[in-house]
Amino acid sequence: MTLLLRYLKPYKKSIAALLILMFGGIMLELYLPTLMANMVDFGIAKEDMDYVYQTGGWMLFCSIFAVALTVGVNYLSSGVAHGFGKDLRRSLFVQVQKFSLQQFERFGPASLMTRTTNDIRQVQDLVNALFGMMTRAPIMLLGGILLAFYRDSMLSLVFIAVLPVLAGIIFLIMRKAVPLFGLLQLKTDRLNLIIREKLSGIRVIRAFNRTEYENGRFNQANEDYRDTGIKVNKITAYLFPAMSMVMSVTNVSIVWFGGIRIDQGHMQIGNLMAFLQYAMMIMVALIMLSMMFVMIPRAQASANRIADVLRLEPTIADAGSNKLATEIKGRIEFAEVTFRYPGAANPALRSVSFQAGPGETTAIIGSTGSGKTTLLQLIPRLYDVESGAILIDGVDIRDMPQRSLRSRIGYVTQKASLFRGTIADNVAFGRDQLAPDQLEEALRIAQALDFVRSKEKGADEEVAQGGANFSGGQKQRLSIARALARKPAIYLFDDSFSALDYKTDAELRKALKQVTGDATILIVAQRVSTVKDADRIIVLHEGAISGIGSHEELLSSNNIYREIVASQLTEEESA
Template structure:
């Protein structure tokens, strides 16, 4: 957790104010029992009303000042803690945004959400408590002990017996609770995972009548989280009663032995009352420290999980040099590329070599699992190749800054991904400064104008989360328009026409020929009719290229392509 405190540096002024107001407030509180003792031992004993009133007014003034100091301290502590939490969340988000797809898979999206929200909140709360209590508690503890000894050194020996016992009990209780806090955070991850899957996959769950199974799955995750939480809180529940018992027994001992010393004439009544106040301050300070120590183990577990993300070294390093200008525009080349996913035994792609040139359409077809989507994902550098190289405009993409590389690409993923907001905002995701005319032009090319214009607010119509209020074909067309609006050098269409009917598919491909005339177009498709007019078709089979050519060439020479065509068309259509 200490390593995260560097994010507190920008707020050192607030921390200084917290320390200053804590010191002043603590001194005022420590001064109050002395004033009370003087009221009793001087004012009441001597029946000096003037002294009582004068001292009483001073006590009220000190109390009000102490309250103001406490409010100011709480304000600056909260301000610093909240800003600290905000900065860590931002750092986590920025770090995760630079993760490769492999790293996403290792940590898991549900765990990343928990770390960015719940774990940061734990640390933020502990920091607030540390600034508010841990700065005050030691002052009150040490100040109380010093002033108690000053009042009566012999009576202070009670603390010699009480404090070690209390400290030992706190240590034993927190020691048993510490391991469980780490387990509790993992159970939180699991609960978030099950809940997220249950919500995002609700249609599939209902379609297959697995509602009861999902309820049971959630019940188990929820119960594990509950049982761990109960185990932690059961242990921690001993802390406060134990401390209160020790506090009460200490007060009893002080009154008992204090009464004896008063009877012996060694102690005044006012001093005993002040001593009791200091004893309460000492024990309350210990309680505050214990409360902080209770929170620290859980925050430490959260800090470890956050540091695991922040301190991780990305396995995909970004080039810091701007790419050299080769004079090429929209060229993609695979040179003997081999790639395997993390942990996989066999490569998903082996010895892949081809070129995609501007003004030409390259289509990729093959059976499910052949590696078609993987080829497209290697071009924007979602993954790094194991062997060989992917070149864009004659430069290895590992030597091009990722931002510059992806600005050259218009990518339409296999699963259309839209964001909550308006249609216009989603299209502008491809080009932030796109005008309304450019948005409408992209929608026209993507054959989306008709259904958009039918909506009451047109391009200003709202889209629900993940495009829940749109059909599959509508989402695909908006995803295509989002790629078109940026007018990139390279277009990547990952089975982006599968939800379209044949008529819309044909109209869209015809419109694309005009719009993408100067760009390289790479299309992954399942339907032969979608790619028949491509300049070159790459046939993939088990991660290897089984053939490259035009539709007619492959139809005449390639047996795998012939099987694909035969499975989709009649013999007459194939001929």
């Protein structure tokens, strides 16, 4: 929680103003019973109507002023709480962007979403309540006790009996409820996870008739969440009835003992009325405090989950050295690179060494799971190597600023990702401005111009969430256009031509060759026809390089390559 408190710093002026307003309001509220006691004892009892009117007028003025101050307090506290929530959400979002993929996977998207929305909401509500009413409680409690004591110190002994009982009730209830608050957030995570999975896999779920099964899975998580929620509420439900019972008993006791003291001539009626009002204030303050005991542990559970994300040092950070090669050529060198996914027993890549030069196309082929995607992901530092090094233009990529490294790379991922916006927005992605002729050129080379032109609004056609209104091949081509528009020194194509028919695949590679010029191109592919003409083909097998060479060289020297070729091409084609 302390980590999050620093997010209140920008609002210290508003907080100071609201505390002053609050203090003024409480003073007025505490003054009202005294005025009333005076009115009864000195005005009504002595039939002095001028005094009654005068004091009544004062009371009215104080009440109205106190209400105005409270409105001001609430206005300011809500501004502080919402501003605090907004800043925290932004920090969390920015922090997650810096995470390596390992760190991202450690939390998972569903949990990160709950943390950014629901958990922050819990803490934001606490901040609102804290400044809206909870800070009032201790001041009101203290003022109430002092003034009640001042009115009648003997009668104040009632509180000595009541306060420990109240403290005991709060303690017992909270001891049971607090562990459940954390559990409730975990169950929210689980619910979000299932909803996310279900919504993103809706086509498969329907096609496989798994709707009922998935509904069952969701219902189970939903009911589990409900049960924990009910358990928490059942426990906290005792809090307020118990407190109001104590309040009623306190009232009765005050009237009872106050009556005796009036009988004995130790107290006046006005005094007893004021005392009763102070007792009420004390009780209300205690109820507010007990609400704080409900809200604080609940928000604490959320605050810890937020702090876990904020505290995690991004493992992929810029080194202090910020080295950059003087000349950008895009030469890539893998030197004995070994990489293992977190928790995996075997490395996904083992002692991989090769060089890929500018103006060359290097293709990577290998069976499913052989490590092709992993190899590409290491180049823009989505993951860091376990041992060995990757150099670009002779500089270790860990010594370069990530921004400069990634600005040299045009990466087309295996699964094409499009974002909401227009086609043009998606192609210009990562660049501030893209001139119409540059956009057209990128679309043309990516073999996307025809289908984009056939759209009603051309490049201004809207892309739905996740690119749902485009086919797999169209999405791939737009992703390729996006990479081309950057004019990078290095192109990484991860199985990016797989959704294209053979003809488009060939045309695209031919067009690419004309524009990529001196760029270094790495192509991961499953099809031999895609890699056949590459300057160099790397055959990956179970994370290690089994052979490097041209198509012909590998055909004569590498068994694995021969098997792949044999499974795809006829003798004639492969010759």
